[in-house]
Amino acid sequence: MLPELGQFALILALLLAALQAFFGLAAPALGRDRWLAAVMPATAGQAVMVGTAFACLVASFVRFDFSVAYVAENSNSALPLAYRVAAVWGAHEGSLLLWITLLAVWTVAVAFGVARLPARFGARVLGVLGLVSFGFILFTLATSNPFLRLDPPVPDGRDLNPLLQDPALALHPPLLYTGYVGFAVAFAFAIAAMLEGRLDQTWAKWTRPWTLAAWAFLTCGIALGSWWAYYELGWGGYWFWDPVENASFMPWLIGTALIHSLAVTDKRGLFKSWTLLLAIIAFSLSLLGTFLVRSGVLVSVHSFAADPARGVFILAFLVIMIGGALSLYAWRAPLLRSNAGFEFASRESFLLFNNILLVIAAATVFGGTLAPLISDTLGLGTLSVGPQYFNPTFLLPMLPLIALVAIGMHANWKRGRLGERGRPVIVAGLMALAIAIALVFGYYAGRPGLALVSFALGAWLVLSSLFDPLDRLRRGLSMPRAIIGMTLAHVAVGVFVIAVTAVETYTVEQDIAMARGETAHVGGFDFRFDGVDAIDGPNYDGVHGVVQVTRDGTPVVTMHPEKRRYLVQQSVMTEAAIASQAGRDLFVALGEDLGAGRWSLRIQIRPLINYVWLAAALMALGGAIAASDRRYRHARAAAAVPANAGQGSTA
Amino acid sequence: MNRFLLPLAAFLLLAIVLGIGVRHSKTKGIIASPLVGRAAPDFVLPDLLDPAVKFASGSMKGRWYALNVWGTWCVECRAEHSVLVAAREAGPLPLVGLNWKDSDEDARAWLAQLGNPYVAVPVDAEGRVAIDYGVYGAPETFLVDPRGVIVHKHIGPLTTDIWQREFVLRATGTAEPGR
Numbered sequence: 097m098l099p100e101l102g103q104f105a106l107i108l109a110l111l112l113a114a115l116q117a118f119f120g121l122a123a124p125a126l127g128r129d130r131w132l133a134a135v136m137p138a139t140a141g142q143a144v145m146v147g148t149a150f151a152c153l154v155a156s157f158v159r160f161d162f163s164v165a166y167v168a169e170n171s172n173s174a175l176p177l178a179y180r181v182a183a184v185w186g187a188h189e190g191s192l193l194l195w196i197t198l199l200a201v202w203t204v205a206v207a208f209g210v211a212r213l214p215a216r217f218g219a220r221v222l223g224v225l226g227l228v229s230f231g232f233i234l235f236t237l238a239t240s241n242p243f244l245r246l247d248p249p250v251p252d253g254r255d256l257n258p259l260l261q262d263p264a265l266a267l268h269p270p271l272l273y274t275g276y277v278g279f280a281v282a283f284a285f286a287i288a289a290m291l292e293g294r295l296d297q298t299w300a301k302w303t304r305p306w307t308l309a310a311w312a313f314l315t316c317g318i319a320l321g322s323w324w325a326y327y328e329l330g331w332g333g334y335w336f337w338d339p340v341e342n343a344s345f346m347p348w349l350i351g352t353a354l355i356h357s358l359a360v361t362d363k364r365g366l367f368k369s370w371t372l373l374l375a376i377i378a379f380s381l382s383l384l385g386t387f388l389v390r391s392g393v394l395v396s397v398h399s400f401a402a403d404p405a406r407g408v409f410i411l412a413f414l415v416i417m418i419g420g421a422l423s424l425y426a427w428r429a430p431l432l433r434s435n436a437g438f439e440f441a442s443r444e445s446f447l448l449f450n451n452i453l454l455v456i457a458a459a460t461v462f463g464g465t466l467a468p469l470i471s472d473t474l475g476l477g478t479l480s481v482g483p484q485y486f487n488p489t490f491l492l493p494m495l496p497l498i499a500l501v502a503i504g505m506h507a508n509w510k511r512g513r514l515g516e517r518g519r520p521v522i523v524a525g526l527m528a529l530a531i532a533i534a535l536v537f538g539y540y541a542g543r544p545g546l547a548l549v550s551f552a553l554g555a556w557l558v559l560s561s562l563f564d565p566l567d568r569l570r571r572g573l574s575m576p577r578a579i580i581g582m583t584l585a586h587v588a589v590g591v592f593v594i595a596v597t598a599v600e601t602y603t604v605e606q607d608i609a610m611a612r613g614e615t616a617h618v619g620g621f622d623f624r625f626d627g628v629d630a631i632d633g634p635n636y637d638g639v640h641g642v643v644q645v646t647r648d649g650t651p652v653v654t655m656h657p658e659k660r661r662y663l664v665q666q667s668v669m670t671e672a673a674i675a676s677q678a679g680r681d682l683f684v685a686l687g688e689d690l691g692a693g694r695w696s697l698r699i700q701i702r703p704l705i706n707y708v709w710l711a712a713a714l715m716a717l718g719g720a721i722a723a724s725d726r727r728y729r730h731a732r733a734a735a736a737v738p739a740n741a742g743q744g745s746t747a
Numbered sequence: 748m749n750r751f752l753l754p755l756a757a758f759l760l761l762a763i764v765l766g767i768g769v770r771h772s773k774t775k776g777i778i779a780s781p782l783v784g785r786a787a788p789d790f791v792l793p794d795l796l797d798p799a800v801k802f803a804s805g806s807m808k809g810r811w812y813a814l815n816v817w818g819t820w821c822v823e824c825r826a827e828h829s830v831l832v833a834a835r836e837a838g839p840l841p842l843v844g845l846n847w848k849d850s851d852e853d854a855r856a857w858l859a860q861l862g863n864p865y866v867a868v869p870v871d872a873e874g875r876v877a878i879d880y881g882v883y884g885a886p887e888t889f890l891v892d893p894r895g896v897i898v899h900k901h902i903g904p905l906t907t908d909i910w911q912r913e914f915v916l917r918a919t920g921t922a923e924p925g926r
């Protein structure tokens with residue numbers, strides 16, 4: 097009964113989304129203000145129906161309903177409750193429903209937010225969101241229905257992919273999708289502004305908190321996925337330039353550019369058409385990511401069971417949504433004029449360059465991700481693009497970007513002189529260089545090279561970001577959340593650069609065969625292998641190794657790498673043991689049983705790797721704090737008067 | 748020309764490429780592994796039936812073959828085995844059977860009892876080669892082209908239909924000179 101109820105709710109949601117889109121877009125366009133009253137009820141009804149459908153699927157999983165094909169394929173009677181819930185988004189159909197559900201959540205939040213905006217504008221925003229929702233619900237019902245029944249039902253399910261049986265799975269896709277879907281809000285605001293011919297910059301102010309929130313979620317989602325790959329999959333790294341990783345990273349890069357461009361549009365009324373374009377591109381890349389993952393045109397470790405019919409559908413949806421948005425842009429953008437000017441070394445210039453570099457970075461990722469597809473399509477043979485391409489080409493725009501951020505934060509709006517703010521920037525630069533030299537030659541005893549440059553740039557950014565807030569504290573000035581958030585995010589970027597540089601340059605790795613009681617000396621630590629015990633989990637069995645780590649005779653930690661065999665899918669998974677210390681991670685993975693008590697082990701020492709994720713978490717926190725700035729709430733209250741925004745100094 | 752039309756033009760171009768890509772993926776089926784399109788990892792392993800002989804994957808260069816990962820401990824491999832035996836009798840595509848983390852005696856008994864569809868049976872007792880191939884559960888089957896590039900991967904037991912459609916058709920259909 098429940099699956100049928102879920103499907104019925106989803107069909108109703110489709111109809112309500114159509115009404116939401118129709119009334120939201122038609123009422124203002126035709127000037128029928130009485131229709132505006134229908135937008136909110138349709139929006140609320142759509143959200144309730146989507147929520148119902150989602151709840152029905154969750155319930156089918158919780159209740160072991162193996163008569164539902166999707167449940168039978170992704171669950172098992174031995175699967176613990178938490179993973180049965182997470183299994184809802186463990187494969188294509190359910191993760192699509194999650195996407196729709198999160199869009200409904202955002203839509204409801206936006207509905208509350210736009211209640212204070214002009215009624216026609218708010219209706220248009222909700223109308224665009226309704227259109228997006230309609231497309232995705234139709235896609236689900238037509239090609240990827242999670243509620244299909246099996247006849248006859250199977251006695252037991254095939255179990256959730258063991259890769260996905262981890263607490264991080266419960267959070268990674270929802271966070272990531274919340275970010276993806278959040279860019280739909282910026283997109284909807286941009287489309288509404290263009291439809292309305294709203295040529296001032298108020299829409300930018302209204303969009304900023306939503307975009308910041310979406311960006312913060314996306315940052316968390318990507319970071320969690322990376323952390324998961326490292327910790328759960330034991331892949332030994334944190335980023336692989338896999339097409340699907342790239343698919344989430346491109347909207348992130350464009351989203352980062354969008355946040356900064358929105359700031360300029362909001363504050364100074366500049367870059368209007370550019371900001372609109374970025375808002376369209378950020379969401380387009382989110383949609384494109386969905387297409388790439390689910391259509392089977394690209395090869396990835398993340399590939400869902402692909403189906404070309406799905407590819408055709410999403411492509412048609414892409415063409416309608418993005419093609420429509422870009423046509424609207426081509427029509428409206430020429431009407432946008434900026435009357436403000438700015439000098440060469442002003443903050444506007446720095447933000448413009450930062451935007452260009454971020455877009456270039458996104459373009460290099462885009463090119464590398466699509467090159468295999470294009471080469472294949474044109475019959476030029478199969479091409480594989482890996483880190484050899486991505487690492488250097490990505491660094492090229494990113495290193496100058498760090499320097500620009502370190503300086504640009506201190507530039508004034510409009511005027512092209514750093515003036516007295518120039519000195520602290522130079523002092524910070526010299527201090528950073530000293531730190532980098534100390535790290536490279538002193539602490540890591542390495543050779544000069546790229547590491548020196550990146551350490552110096554990272555440290556420069558950290559120090560430079562701290563000047564302004566410290567100055568404000570010293571002078572007893574107020575500290576708006578926008579400034580706290582920005583500082584936190586910029587410091588985090590600096591920390592991130594330093595951490596990545598350390599990991600990439602100074603990781604020590606050894607693969608060795610060890611017998612019980614043998615000791616390996618790796619990177620200043622002694623690893624003694626004390627053999628393995630059998631373990632017996634709920635839906636797996638396997639072995640559990642014991643490795644005692646000491647440093648100069650002092651015990652450091654006991655590590656337990658595991659090797660699990662999942663009984664239903666008969667697949668073997670390696671659970672690496674990772675011990676995080678202040679300055680490094682110790683990583684031990686159990687390889688193969690070589691017989692006679694000997695095992696192969698992979699031992700790694702990765703300096704500062706935990707700071708990679710710490711930095712990402714700080715960036716997200718910075719975005720969240722900035723999104724909650726009071727200014728945006730005031731802005732919304734005063735929105736009825738589209739006036740020139742206040743000229744503060746925050747960005 | 749209106750420069751604001753450029754994004755639209757670029758997008759439409761991309762949409763065309765993606766459209767061709769989708770059509771393409773329709774004809775070539777579904778890609779399931781990051782290894783597809785890359786060189787098949789080289790290995791040298793002892794042969795199950797004659798441990799004195801080493802089987803080198805390089806010896807298959809110049810012709811199409813399928814690498815089937817199997818083990819006697821794997822339930823689904825038993826169902827698959829009859830398909831492989833029939834396929835070998837009917838078709839021209841040689842099968843290499845990577846015996847994964849198995850006991851040699853069990854494996855030999857299995858082939859003696861159920862028939863041997865393989866041209867060679869390299870023994871991967873420690874599972875190192877399987878790791879190189881990204882094997883995540885038996886059975887898995889890779890299609891390798893004459894250049895030694897993995898063209899396709901199938902996860903799970905083969906059926907006659909899958910074997911014909913995804914393996915034989917690819918190997919014979921695209922094996923024209925120059926590829």
